[in-house]
Amino acid sequence: MNHFGKTLLALSVGLLAACDKPAEAPSETSQAAPAAEKSTQVLHVYNWSDYIAEDTLENFTKETGIKVVYDVFDSNEVLEAKLLAGSSGYDIVVPSNPFLAKQIKAGVFQKLDRSKLSNWDNLDKDLLKALDPSDPGNLYSVPYMWGTIGIGYNVDKVKAALGDSAPVDSWDLVFKPENIEKLKDCGVAFLDSPTEILPAAMNYLGYKPDSEDPAEIKAAEELFVKVRPSISYFHSSKYISELATGDICVAIGYSGDIYQAKSRAEEAKNGVNVAYSIPKEGAGSFFDMLAVPADAKNVEAAHTFINYLMKPEVIAEITNYVQFPNGNSASTPLVDEAIRTDPGIYPSADVLKKIYTFPDLSNDALQLINDSWTTIKTAR
CATH class of the missing domain: 3.40.190.10 (Periplasmic binding protein-like II)
Structure with missing residues (x-):
């Protein structure tokens, strides 16, 4: 498992480098249709408790017209039981990476349509590589937060x-x-x-x-x-x-x-x-991932929401609120300095060597x- 410590170290170095660069206009393309066209859509999300900014869902609905029904869980075991039972009722769920690996093998997720995720390039390439053992080729999931x-x-x-x-x-x-x-x-x-x-x-x-x-x-x-x-x-x-x-x-x-x-x-x-x-x-x-269940009813809206969360300013605001680091390197300059410089949130190189x-x-x-x-x- 040492390769994860090395990868986290690389991520830490990358974050510091990103903070030294002037903030550039981030890639934040959205392929969402006009709000009027999506006003009747409902997206069902199942996430960890206390794990999103207070205004994220409201802002998403304002931008896309898609209503979000948002439920929470507090353990991977609870989420996994629901997924393996079938008919989960959700369009997006947030499993942690070791659970994700066996859930992919069990066939509970569907592959993401990368053509609908225009903000993909904002993700940290080192992190995607580190997550490859859990999701080979990053075909089924997008990194959300880690800690x-x-x-x-x-x-x-x-x-x-x-x-x-x-x-x-x-x-x-x-x-x-x-x-x-x-x-x-x-x-x-x-x-x-x-x-x-x-x-x-x-x-x-x-x-x-x-x-x-x-x-x-x-x-x-x-x-x-x-x-x-x-x-x-x-x-x-x-x-x-x-x-x-x-x-x-x-x-x-x-x-x-x-x-x-x-x-x-x-x-x-x-x-x-x-x-x-x-x-x-x-x-x-841990790394918590965004994934779309195989039985999702609104796959289009699920991709729209994931793409929205990959906007640097959106995910940075979530990090500022929940105080977990995210997997979006383009967002780093937008994260509050007090958070990105706190060693308890973004551990030092020496500490990362002991992280598993x-x-x-x-x-x-x-x-x-x-x-x-x-x-x-x-x-x-």
């Missing part, structure tokens, strides 16, 4: 519980019983995502995060069982609001979600100081991981 899975924390509450030397830059914070026990009273949350969280435990134990060895998966399970009494809950979106309000003090979650919690706390002026760190031992990364991504696991390994996750969640 890391790390530690979100309430600076003051963690300091009060563990002192000035609290290991907020290490998985020791939550995987050492003597640390997490002291955080129990202020609340600790984990993503409810076994294929993203168990690899963190395996990596912490010195194993490969993509290990399919039953003994190593079991070791990760046992590590979690030891600290389980101190974990408040497992959820893939609730931690955003609760970290922002101070109801929990630690959340193992997606980088952009933690930054959204930080922004909400600042906007509320509630005195909650939220920070994010990428653990020094290494952390997982998640593989397309075998069915046997997935079963073991899911069984371990059930054991972990039900242990007290």
Whole structure:
């Protein structure tokens, strides 16, 4: 999996180079028909929660006349179950890249019509190359956002519980019983995502995060069982609001979600100081992709929406709002400087060397991981 770390490093260098260039008139051709012609069209989108700017859908409808019905999910497993069941009811969905790979093999997506995606050249070529193992030839998907899975924390509450030397830059914070026990009273949350969280435990134990060895998966399970009494809950979106309000003090979650919690706390002026760190031992990364289900009813509108999202100014505004980096190199000069220079959002070269991504696991390994996750969640 090292090739992803190298690719992320290349992306980081490319972003810096893009920031040094004067902003050029971006390629933002749209092949949408006049709004009047599309006024009766309805597009059904299924995306992660809190993962689009507040005005993106409204602006899209104003420009194209296409109405958007927008639903949300909070785990890849939920999305996959709906896709594999058939008749998803959606025209666009947003799977993460390791799930995308096996979903393509299962035939749940249709190939994109590149002739209807005139803004394709705005995408980062290095990123497209890195995603080739998940989607050979980039035939079925378009990169939307990417990020890391790390530690979100309430600076003051963690300091009060563990002192000035609290290991907020290490998985020791939550995987050492003597640390997490002291955080129990202020609340600790984990993503409810076994294929993203168990690899963190395996990596912490010195194993490969993509290990399919039953003994190593079991070791990760046992590590979690030891600290389980101190974990408040497992959820893939609730931690955003609760970290922002101070109801929990630690959340193992997606980088952009933690930054959204930080922004909400600042906007509320509630005195909650939220920070994010990428653990020094290494952390997982993910790429979320735009794809069109095989049973999509409005394929034309789906392509129009994807092409719209590839406009540099549109995707830059989404990054500015959700605080996840995107895969559109033409948008980089338009991203707020405070975001593109934040190492928690755009990691440094040294940190990127320790970033790993998640593989397309075998069915046997997935079963073991899911069984371990059930054991972990039900242990007290």
